[in-house]
Amino acid sequence: MNRVVRFHETGGPEVLRLEEVPVPSPGPGEVLICTRALGLNRAESMFRLGQYGYDPVFPSGLGYEASGEVEAVGAGVTGLAVGDAVSVVPSFKMTDYTVHGEHVLAPARAVVANPEGLSFEEAASVWMMFITAYGGLIDLAHLGAGDTVLLPAASSSVGLAAIQIAHMVGARAVALTRTSAKRQQLLDAGADAVIATTEEDVVARVRELTGSNGARVVFDPIGGPALADLIRAAAQEGIIVLYGVLDTEPAPLDVLEVLFKHQTIRGFEMMEITLDDTRRRQAVDFVRDGLAKGDLTPVIDKTFPLDAIVDAHRYLEAGRQVGKVVVTVPR
Structure with missing residues (x-):
């Protein structure tokens, strides 16, 4: 059978x-x-x-x-x-x-x-989440020491993987979640700060956390109307990496914000990494190294x-x- x-x-x-x-x-x-x-x-x-x-x-x-x-x-x-x-x-x-x-x-x-x-259960869980986070944060955005990254839907498997990868390269991970219900779990998972998007002013909170500079990287699987706040919260020459469309409502675009802050909005799907033999090997090696060192779990x-x-x-x-x-x- x-x-x-x-x-x-x-x-x-x-x-x-x-x-x-x-x-x-x-x-x-x-x-x-x-x-x-x-x-x-x-x-x-x-x-x-x-x-x-x-x-x-x-x-x-x-x-x-x-x-x-x-x-x-x-x-x-x-x-x-x-x-x-x-x-x-x-x-x-x-x-x-x-x-x-x-x-x-x-x-x-x-x-x-x-x-x-x-374990088999753990092995079945690692590649999609860690390679997706690696692809958006490292391969595309070149996240590094001193950077701040905003992570909407941070309690997802990719969101948690992104928190770990941010710490692995010395960056600060700010988790975004709809309500405060998962705040402590996200802090326990390593988030440096948590913003409840339906309870707090996202832009003001990010400015407070970054000394008014904004976040250099935004790693967003949601899109929709909330994208407007993420663009405003992103830094001068920041990069907004979109890797999902959990909210299918139209996403407003503040063209002046993007234009005068010289921002990049980049669509990303994991397959652009894994269908390329060289980039796939680099991603697998990165994840294996992080797992072996205990940086990724x-x-x-x-x-x-x-x-x-x-x-x-x-x-x-x-x-x-x-x-x-x-x-x-x-x-």
Whole structure:
């Protein structure tokens, strides 16, 4: 039996099904993985809803992140052997490969040995969040010592990863969250300051924290009307990196603010890192180094068994988590 997560129409978590399909055979350049844990991300939720950058082809699987053991390798695959503990770096479209299931195929270029000392659950959670944060903060914005970075949706797995990466390079991380409910958890996670955006004046608070200079980097997965305050809170020659659209309402743009402060607004998606062999290797090496030194630590909020995949998606979309949602695959 090989159960995989599939859906036959776009919609809420209830459209997901666990369906039995044959165990696939790896073709040239592919790896068959017997999974032990699956990482859940907003990307899968948006893909299931039909709100992602490309549309599903039905019946559709989904999933970017998984960890487990190599069960077979296709022709031309080197450096990976049957029995190896591995995880998948998101480096493909979900219309080409999907890895939420018990036995899944992945392109060999996207499969890496699990970082030493991590459980399968932790290994399934690290690559999307840490490479996304690395790509926006380090590869694009060149975040460094003395910088201040604003992190909307800071309690997400990427937000927490960004706090850790900021500290790793000597920057100050200011976490943004809608209310004060998660303030202490974010401080405990390492945020240097927390701004509750529905309770405080974001621009005034950032000016207070930065001596009126503003934040050099903004790393925003939300967009929408709140983008106006982020632009005003950004520094002269600041960079605003947009990596998501959690708020689909139109985003106002203060052109004079951007123009006279010489700001950069840059769209970013993780695939521009992971589809480039050189940049992917650099990102993986950066994350491995941070994990080995203890500077980076995956934060898992809650795990669900594969049979509860619908509940896992519902929990993710409720937005109550602080960290990663992981699905376990029993053996």
